[in-house]
Amino acid sequence: MSFQGRLARWLEDLWYGNRPVPWGLKVCAFVFGVLIQYRRWFYTLFPSQDLAIPVIVVGNLTVGGTGKTPLAIWLARFLNAQGIKPGVICRGHGGDEKNPIVVTTTSDPSLVGDEAVLLARRCGCPVVAGRKRRQAAQWLVNHYPCQVILSDDGLQHYALPREIEIIVIDGVRRFGNGRLLPAGPLREPPGRLKEADLIVSNGRGQPGEWAMGLKGRKAVNLCHPSRVFSLEAFQGRPVHAVAGIGHPQRFFQDLQSSGLEVIPHVFPDHHRYNDKDICFSDGLPVLMTEKDAVKCFAFARENHWYVPVETEIDEKFGIRILQLLRKGLDGQKTA
Structure with missing residues (x-):
């Protein structure tokens, strides 16, 4: 196994097992938490300018897979079925391209990222990958007649304005040891859930969460x-x-x-x-x-x-999305 693989396994055991957290990682997690608070404070004082159309962010609080991309695919198909034209943006993890780039079913995953190509294969709408989500979103607005933008990941990308926040969590592993990176798997404290519009649990859900299943x-x-x-x-x-x-x-x-x-x-x-x-x-x-x-x-x-895999979720979830989305559209019209 490669060094990267061994490191990933060690962190997995540390974050989701019962291993004691090294003191040095606790210190790093404390510093990371301070930086998070400072960054949130900065964007509170200097909020990003809204885009011309609403943005739905599908993100998570933890490192690793929770089911964001399958849910983003479900949302794109759902909105299309409702006659609403979506566009999708993503970071392009694993790809080398730094600037916004249109992704197609034949795009090179080494350039645009594997998840970006998967989104292009399954969403049935324009997909743009870019490390700076705000730039990718603006590119979509400028070049496609989209009515709403879906951001696959990007919850912590506060330069990207958003009307709806959806946080996806692992219904089994939840938040691991509950610590911030690198001592634990958390990108932000669990209290961040209170700010989300919707919480989706991939697997077993708790009160206030929408249960989602992925079936292959x-x-x-x-x-x-x-x-x-x-x-x-x-x-x-x-x-x-x-x-x-x-x-x-x-x-x-x-x-x-x-x-x-x-x-x-x-x-x-x-x-x-x-x-x-x-x-x-x-x-x-x-x-x-x-x-x-x-x-x-x-x-x-x-x-x-x-x-x-296909995403299975209560049909009422889609109704709630439309309610929140129309609220955002109405707010923009009256602004």
Whole structure:
């Protein structure tokens, strides 16, 4: 395992296990907390100028995967179905491009990031990746007839104005040891939840939270996308499971819940794959997430499959989104 992989595993055990936190990390977390407060204070005194259209931010308080991107995809499709034209912005994690760039289904993930390509594949609307979310949002406003902007991540990007804040949390791991980075997984204190318009729990929800589920029921062949099998078709023999995401164990557990015998292969989030990472000599099926798959099409083999997930959430959640969105639109009209 690489140094990066060992470090990620050590932090995972520290943040979500029962290990004592080193004193040095506690000091760093204290300094980080002071910087957070100062930054919030700065943007309170000097708030960002509103954009011409509303912005919905889908973010989280912790490092790692909570389900933000699947929820952003769900929101884009939902708004499209309501006759509202969305545009999506994201940071482009794992990509080299620094300036805002339009993302398509054929974009290079090494340039724009894996999540950006996934969004372009699934959202059915314009997608722009950019490290500075405000610039990416302004680019969308200037070049596309969007009526609302969805920001996949960006909760802590306060240069980006927003009408609606949605915080997604892991319903199982929650906030780990409850400490700020680097002593814990938190980007901001848990009290930040009180400022959000909506809280979505990926998994088990608590009072005041919207429960969300991510279901993967089928596998799509990377070489022949028309070949689609149910996961049950892979029962009866082991399968390799590859995951370079924020919470890979969730993917492995989902496969096991479908009756699959899993041989897990964990990689760092946003890992840049090569053929040696996903090609095994035994010829067994290799299953991966769709986020991983967008980086593997170029060297995929016949036994490589990805498992797309669909977001399941109460239909009342969509109604609440429309209520908040129309409130923001009305506020802009009267301003």
